[in-house]
Amino acid sequence: MRASSAWTALLLLFIQGATRACTVKKSGSSTGRFANATLVRLSEFLSAGYKKGVRPVKDWRTSTIVAIDLMVYSILNVDEKNQVLTTYVWYRQSWTDEFLVWNPEDFDEVKQVSLPTANVWVPDILINEFVDVGKSPDIPYVYVTHDGLVRNYKPIQVVTACTLNIYNFPFDVQKCSLTFQSWLHTIDDINITLMRSPEELREDKSVFMNQGEWELLHILSNYKIFSVDNDDYYAEMKFHVVIRRRPLFYTVNLLLPSMFLMVMDIVGFYLPPDSGERVSFKITLLLGYSVFLIIVSDTLPATAIGTPLIGVYFVVCMALLVISLTETVLIVRLVHKQDLQPPVPPWLKYLILERAPMLFCIHRKPRLCSNLTSQPPDLELYKESSYGTAQCPLHHTCEGGGSLEGVLLGLGRPLPRDPTPPVMDNILQEVTAIRHFLEKRDRCREVAKEWLQVGYVLDVLLFRVYLVAVVAYSITLGTLWSVWQVA
Numbered sequence: 001m002r003a004s005s006a007w008t009a010l011l012l013l014f015i016q017g018a019t020r021a022c023t024v025k026k027s028g029s030s031t032g033r034f035a036n037a038t039l040v041r042l043s044e045f046l047s048a049g050y051k052k053g054v055r056p057v058k059d060w061r062t063s064t065i066v067a068i069d070l071m072v073y074s075i076l077n078v079d080e081k082n083q084v085l086t087t088y089v090w091y092r093q094s095w096t097d098e099f100l101v102w103n104p105e106d107f108d109e110v111k112q113v114s115l116p117t118a119n120v121w122v123p124d125i126l127i128n129e130f131v132d133v134g135k136s137p138d139i140p141y142v143y144v145t146h147d148g149l150v151r152n153y154k155p156i157q158v159v160t161a162c163t164l165n166i167y168n169f170p171f172d173v174q175k176c177s178l179t180f181q182s183w184l185h186t187i188d189d190i191n192i193t194l195m196r197s198p199e200e201l202r203e204d205k206s207v208f209m210n211q212g213e214w215e216l217l218h219i220l221s222n223y224k225i226f227s228v229d230n231d232d233y234y235a236e237m238k239f240h241v242v243i244r245r246r247p248l249f250y251t252v253n254l255l256l257p258s259m260f261l262m263v264m265d266i267v268g269f270y271l272p273p274d275s276g277e278r279v280s281f282k283i284t285l286l287l288g289y290s291v292f293l294i295i296v297s298d299t300l301p302a303t304a305i306g307t308p309l310i311g312v313y314f315v316v317c318m319a320l321l322v323i324s325l326t327e328t329v330l331i332v333r334l335v336h337k338q339d340l341q342p343p344v345p346p347w348l349k350y351l352i353l354e355r356a357p358m359l360f361c362i363h364r365k366p367r368l369c370s371n372l373t374s375q376p377p378d379l380e381l382y383k384e385s386s387y388g389t390a391q392c393p394l395h396h397t398c399e400g401g402g403s404l405e406g407v408l409l410g411l412g413r414p415l416p417r418d419p420t421p422p423v424m425d426n427i428l429q430e431v432t433a434i435r436h437f438l439e440k441r442d443r444c445r446e447v448a449k450e451w452l453q454v455g456y457v458l459d460v461l462l463f464r465v466y467l468v469a470v471v472a473y474s475i476t477l478g479t480l481w482s483v484w485q486v487a
Contacts, residue, residue, distance in 0.1 A: 038108045056097040069195035075214040080301035085162040101148045114141040128179040129160035169308035170250035181236035217242040269463045274335040282325040334455035
C-alpha cells in the first residue's frame with residue numbers, strides 16, 4: 001500500500017515537471033542561453049508564420065499607404081555632356097504591416113524592434129530616372145513598432161537622367177526630377193503620400209553640404225495619378241530638386257581675363273596710327289586670346305544640343321579682336337607711303353574731311369610740316385618771272401626802272417656779244433629742274449597730309465563705332481547674367 005502511494009507521488013511530480021516544461025516552451029520556444037531574451041522571443045513571435053511575399057493586409061481591398069520623404073545631402077556631380085545628375089540623398093519610407101503587431105506588455109514593454117529587411121515585406125518603389133547603380137551603403141534592417149508601423153530609412157547615391165540647360169552657364173539654375181512610384185502595384189494596392197508637409201520639405205536644408213559648387217535652393221513635390229493603358233492607375237510622387245551653380249570661380253577664371261584683354265585692345269587704339277607698333281600690339285592680343293580660349297575650352301560644358309552663352313561671348317570677343325586688327329591694318333595702309341598714293345578723291349575728301357568731323361564732333365588733327373607749304377623766297381621770284389624774259393641771273397630790274405643793258409650803256413661800257421652764255425643757260429636749267437622737283441615734292445606732301453588726315457578721321461570714327469559695339473555687348477550680357485543671378 002505504501003509502495004503504491006510512493007509510485008503515485010513520483011508520477012504526480014513527473015507530470016508537474018512535464019507540464020512546466022511545456023508551459024515554458026509555449027511561452028518562448030528558445031531554450032538555453034536565449035530562454036530569457038525578450039527580443040529573441042519577440043522576433044520569433046513575429047516571424048512565426050509570416051509571409052513576406054504577400055502584401056501585409058488582412059483585407060485585400062485595403063490599399064497599403066507608403067509615406068516617403070527625401071533629404072538631399074550632397075550634389076556629387078553634374079555631367080552636362082551626358083545629361084546625368086549624381087546626388088546623395090537620405091531616403092525615408094514607412095508603411096503599416098498588419099501582421100507585425102504585438103502587445104508590449106507581453107514582451108517587457110518593448111514597443112519597437114529592428115528586423116532584417118530580407119524577412120519583411122518591402123514595397124517595390126523605385127526612381128524612374130535611374131540610369132546607373134550608385135555606391136550606396138547597404139542598410140540590412142528596418143524598424144518595426146508594436147502597432148505595425150515599418151520604417152525603412154537609408155542613404156542612396158542616386159544617378160539619374162536630367163535635362164540640363166547650360167545656356168546660362170555659369171549663372172545657370174538646374175531643375176532635376178526624382179519620381180518615386182511602384183513599378184508593378186496599382187493605386188488599389190499601393191498608394192504614396194508625403195511623410196512631411198510640402199512646405200517643410202521645400203525649405204529643409206538641414207543636412208545639405210553647402211560648400212560645393214552647387215547650392216540647393218529648394219525641393220518641390222508633386223503627387224500625380226497616371227495611367228498607361230487607361231485601365232490600371234498608378235500613384236507617383238515627384239520631387240523637383242532645384243540647384244544653382246556658384247559662379248565666382250568661373251567669373252574670376254573666365255570672364256575677368258577676357259574683359260582685361262578687351263580693355264587692352266581698346267587702349268591700343270591710342271597708339272599712333274602711322275606707327276607699326278599698333279599692328280604688332282593687336283596681333284599679340286589676338287594670339288594671347290587664342291591661347292586663352294584653348295586653355296578654357298576644357299572648363300566650358302559641352303553638349304550636343306546647345307552652346308552656353310559664355311561660349312558665344314568668347315567667339316564674339318574673338319571676332320571683335322579680328323575686326324580691330326583689320327581696322328588697324330586699313331588705317332596703316334592709308335597713312336603709310338602716302339607719296340606713292342594718288343590724290344584723295346573729291347567725294348572722299350568731302351565726306352571724311354568735311355562732313356564727318358562736323359557730324360561726329362571729331363577734331364581734325366593739326367596739319368603736319370606746315371613749313372613745307374611755304375616756298376623759298378627765291379623760288380617765288382623764279383615763279384613770278386618767265387623763262388623768255390628772265391634771262392638775267394639776277395632775276396630783277398634795277399631801281400630806276402631800266403634794264404641791265406641801259407645801265408651798261410649809261411656807264412659807257414660795251415654790251416656783251418652773247419647775253420646768255422652757255423654757263424648761264426646750264427645754271428638756269430638746273431634751277432628750273434630744282435624748282436620742278438620742289439613743286440612736285442610739295443604736291444606729294446600735300447597728298448600725303450590729306451591721306452594722313454583721312455586716316456586720322458577714319459581711325460577716330462571706327463574707334464568710336466568699335467567702342468560703342470563693345471560697350472553695348474558688355475552691357476547686354478551683364479544685364480542678362482545679373483538677372484539670371486538674382487532670379
